[in-house]
Amino acid sequence: MSFVEYKDIIQNGDTAIVFLGHDSMFAIKVQQGGATQTKYGAIKHSTDLIGKRYGSRITCSKGGWVYILHPTPELWTVTLPHRTQILYSTDISMIIMMLELKPGSIVCESGTGSGSLSHAIIRTIAPTGQLYTVEFHKQRADKAKEEFHEHKVDHLVTVKTQDVCKEGFGVTNIADAVFLDIPSPWEAVKYAKSALKIEGGRICSFSPCIEQVQRTCLAMTEQGFNDISTFEILLRVHDVRTVSLQLPDFGTGDKNSLDKPADTVSQSKGKCCTDSQQGTIQFKSGAPVKEMAGHTGYLTFATKYLS
Ligand SMILES: C[S@@+](CC[C@H](N)C(=O)[O-])C[C@H]1O[C@@H](n2cnc3c(N)ncnc32)[C@H](O)[C@@H]1O
Structure with missing residues (x-):
């Protein structure tokens, strides 16, 4: 394993990244006979890691799983x-x-x-x-x-x-x-x-x-x-989420006429849908996250x- 060259197979002595999720990962030194505890249970280096491919999904002793990644400067x-x-x-x-x-x-x-x-x-x-x-x-x-x-x-x-x-x-x-x-x-x-x-x-x-x-x-x-x-x-990160908005009621009494503009958007761009039973409109929206890393x-x- 080298930080400047990629290799396929995990070997004794490698530094590897145990990836549980984007907000949860840690580095380990792979050692013959060694073990690493995770919230999903233990990983046994000799049987679970050595000889496996980097990027493999490894099942831990309690049944949960993690990915083992090749190290990079970013990780x-x-x-x-x-x-x-x-x-x-x-x-x-x-x-x-x-x-x-x-x-x-x-x-x-x-x-x-x-x-x-x-x-x-x-x-x-x-x-x-x-x-x-x-x-x-x-x-x-x-x-x-x-x-x-x-x-x-x-x-x-x-x-x-x-x-x-x-x-x-x-x-x-x-x-x-x-x-x-x-x-x-x-x-x-x-x-x-x-x-x-x-x-x-x-x-x-x-x-x-x-x-x-x-x-x-x-x-x-x-x-x-x-x-x-x-x-x-x-760095300004944006979240993509589904937004639900109440359909406006202009008091005409004709519920179908209110659905029309939204249905038109749905057909032309495929990004929007209405739920006329609920009187709501749903669409995907990208918005900056509320908290971001500052200076x-x-x-x-x-x-x-x-x-
Ligand atoms: C903020 S850390 C650098 C972190 C590094 N850029 C990184 O990404 O990990 C600053 C380091 O500079 C060292 N340092 C401070 N003044 C120094 C000097 N005059 N000569 C050499 N090293 C110095 C400190 O001991 C400290 O380890």
């Missing part, structure tokens, strides 16, 4: 053990696109944190790129290294345990892009500039507070970055031109 983001706050797919997708990452890209990142963004970057730059990720918290750096090894992507990433604001990324003029998710990104901007290729590249900084953004923009300007722009990315942070992007 890892929603199942990984949190050591820090992490970036989620909404921000990650914008970061990958706006930094123009592709197979072969060289990227510098700090801090590594829980490795949520790192996995997405690694999948994008594989098979020939390299991620240099800097994390000054030793246990976090060590845990990230261990996970990259388990996920068979360690050849695509170099983890450095140092303070990026004092020692930089440890590389000079090789990066296509730099990403910062640290409390004081403005202190690391000059190191980002020296890590980027002579011919230029892109930088992105993630900060929850606008005061951090202001200081970072100032530092980017002082270091000669161009095209500085800040975004806030909000995560601001993404500030800029370009270093050939100097």
Whole structure:
């Protein structure tokens, strides 16, 4: 199992995703002789998982079932053990696109944190790129290294345990892009500039507070970055549901005449139906969900031109 290559069959030592539903999934390490408890009962790794195909529906000991999925960076983001706050797919997708990452890209990142963004970057730059990720918290750096090894992507990433604001990324003029998710990104901007290729590249900084953004923009300007722009990315989810509305009664006494407009819609578009017994009309409607995830942070992007 590797996070950058799909394979069919579940094997001993794999990281796999136990999928109970879109709001309920978790990651496991498949181990000969191991067992995992779920609300539907136990899954025995040797008999239920090893040798089965990824995507299989597995019946648990109490009769309920789960799906076993091959891991992806997106699934890892929603199942990984949190050591820090992490970036989620909404921000990650914008970061990958706006930094123009592709197979072969060289990227510098700090801090590594829980490795949520790192996995997405690694999948994008594989098979020939390299991620240099800097994390000054030793246990976090060590845990990230261990996970990259388990996920068979360690050849695509170099983890450095140092303070990026004092020692930089440890590389000079090789990066296509730099990403910062640290409390004081403005202190690391000059190191980002020296890590980027002579011919230029892109930088992105993630900060929850606008005061951090202001200081970072100032530092980017002082270091000669161009095209500085800040975004806030909000994901607006819509629910599709069936709506029932009471048919209006205009008091004519002729019930059939009231059904006419709705029946006409039903025939012409096939999206609407009436229940004249009940005096209601039913149709499918898409509407934003009442509660949505709000502010995560601001993404500030800029370009270093050939100097
Ligand atoms: C919010 S977390 C990063 C989360 C990461 N982007 C993810 O998606 O999992 C910030 C990390 O930056 C590290 N950090 C903060 N300041 C740092 C610095 N000056 N040098 C290196 N790492 C730093 C922290 O220890 C922490 O682990």
